Amino acid sequence: MSLRYALLGFLSTTPASGYMLGRKFASGAGAMWEAFPSQIYPELRRLEKLGWIEGKTSPRDKLRRRVYQVTALGKRELQNWVAGDESAHPAERDAERVRFLFIDRSDIAVIRRHLHRHLAHYEQRLEQWRAHRDAIVAGTQERMRDRLADCPEEEKAFVTTIKCFAFEGLVRHAEMEISWAKEILAWLDKVKGKKNVKVLPFKAPRQKAPRTGGAQKSRSKKAR
């Protein structure tokens, strides 16, 4: 159900066609949600049937583009969703991390390649997200200008800051992944291609509570 609200949210500041939404979603202002055209077009039709958005095709337009706008009802529904209490946190499902968890049996060269790909991936995203955040601060982002157009003068700084913080979260995530990968690569450099390691980057934590990692049973005696 989140694609629905991602589309609605996008359209709430800037009317757009399905094609434009697809483009922007792929790499643009909607860098938080990716979707394929085959999912976007039917969803827009459903949204229109619900009366949350309204599409218009200009009869003179030979490309029969359908440009959608959010209705008053749609705006209310978006605000209800945004303000809702149900957490939208998705289930933990991090395939790359799982891969890394089981990479210890691979050659160090394989581990290094994995980390370099990880780096490349997040460096690209960092650049993209940072550009968005900076454009919002600088006031050069088009959608942000649309948003501020119908906004009381005294609230403009507030709205801009909230939008910045949204992208700031993504920026920090990318930065974290990059420093994580770099740290491991630096550690692997010290190890010099051998798994016979003495240099340990982790020290045993001081236990403050006898809280174990797996079961609540302490290791006093194994069952059976």
Next chain:
Amino acid sequence: MSLRYALLGFLSTTPASGYMLGRKFASGAGAMWEAFPSQIYPELRRLEKLGWIEGKTSPRDKLRRRVYQVTALGKRELQNWVAGDESAHPAERDAERVRFLFIDRSDIAVIRRHLHRHLAHYEQRLEQWRAHRDAIVAGTQERMRDRLADCPEEEKAFVTTIKCFAFEGLVRHAEMEISWAKEILAWLDKVKGKKNVKVLPFKAPRQKAPRTGGAQKSRSKKAR
């Protein structure tokens, strides 16, 4: 296809039944991948048909538990996946972040509630992931002991460190989300319930990319 390898990876150190995998996946050693029983059981059967795992039901077991072990073929397939070049980074699809992006029209009380839920969510995960990491360092995690059992003495430190780093990534992500939310809450405190804001946490970035070849623009005065 990742559930397949998550299951395979888990079973590669510790034989387990479908039920146990479901439990561990929900909140345990497999805190990186969540799955429902209705997905786990059929996948295990498929894996068995492929010959990657082998299940045994003890005839004396009235609960007819089916305990699976990874075969030699399964271990090879797992290593092939782990070492694979295709990036398993999922499409960007962060519903909570999208929500925050469109929260600027809501009351500040609503924004605060949203951030408090965000905090609660990641504080819980942080505790869970930190416990795992610490248990691995301390050598008290059961699955880690299984992994180290058939491991040459001189490689134990290496393997332990890799596993730690895997959970360290999750720990840092949770820490980032927590400090992100706290920062925004602190900013909202300064604002004191009004959207008429003067306190700006972001300053306009120095432009480096669009170098127009003239004088450097010093601070643009407040975004529009």
Next chain:
DNA sequence: TACATCATGTAATCGGTTACATGATTAT
């Protein structure tokens, strides 16, 4: 006895992906 938990499944459904179809416009 009744209820919670252990343990394994099936069926319907939903969201997301891949593949394919169709036609118009713009650039080479």
Next chain:
DNA sequence: ATAATCATGTAACCGATTACATGATGTA
């Protein structure tokens, strides 16, 4: 003329979620 891009879709499929079914074991 050809290719690339604009623009909107349909169909088949796959992975994940919800709901439901079944029976055994352990505990109040």
